[in-house]
Structure formats: structure tokens, C-alpha cells
Amino acid sequence: MGHLKQALIKQTEKANHILHLADIAHKQSKILCCCKRCGLQKTYHGENLSKHFSSKLSIYEIGPKIRCKSCGTKNIASKAI
Numbered sequence: 001m002g003h004l005k006q007a008l009i010k011q012t013e014k015a016n017h018i019l020h021l022a023d024i025a026h027k028q029s030k031i032l033c034c035c036k037r038c039g040l041q042k043t044y045h046g047e048n049l050s051k052h053f054s055s056k057l058s059i060y061e062i063g064p065k066i067r068c069k070s071c072g073t074k075n076i077a078s079k080a081i
């Protein structure tokens with residue numbers, strides 16, 4: 001039984017670690033996107049992003065789909081804030 005419980009806790013931790021756009025939109029959190037080339041930072045409301053992207057995307061997958069307004073690269077890191 002102890003083993004099963006540990007496995008369940010690990011599973012929950014894993015699920016919590018990877019946030020998806022649906023989670024962010026639901027909590028009305030924001031996503032911080034930072035350009036890896038020029039350093040431009042921009043925050044997006046999860047709710048707005050969920051209108052343009054699939055809510056099944058993890059927040060880490062959103063960065064590369066956004067184009068930097070300063071230098072035009074898609075080399076962007078994203079994280080929840």
C-alpha cells in the first residue's frame with residue numbers, strides 16, 4: 001500500500017510540474033515570455049493566449065509559437081508567473 005501511495009504522489013507532482021494553458025487560463029494567471037536573442041520580455045494573460053492556442057499546450061510549448069516583436073525570432077522562453 002505504501003508503494004502505491006508513493007506512486008500516486010509522484011504522479012501528482014509530475015502533473016503539477018507541467019502546467020498547461022488550460023490551467024493558466026482557469027487560474028487567470030499570466031505567462032512571461034522572454035526572447036532568448038534580444039531579451040525582450042512580455043507578459044500575456046493566459047485567458048487571451050487560450051483564444052489563439054490549444055489549451056492542451058504546456059506553457060513551455062507556447063514560447064516557440066510566439067514571434068518576438070523586437071527581433072522577429074521565435075526563440076522565446078515562456079513560464080508561468
Ligand SMILES: [Zn+2]
Pocket residue numbers: 035036037038039040068069070071072073
Ligand atoms: Zn527578440
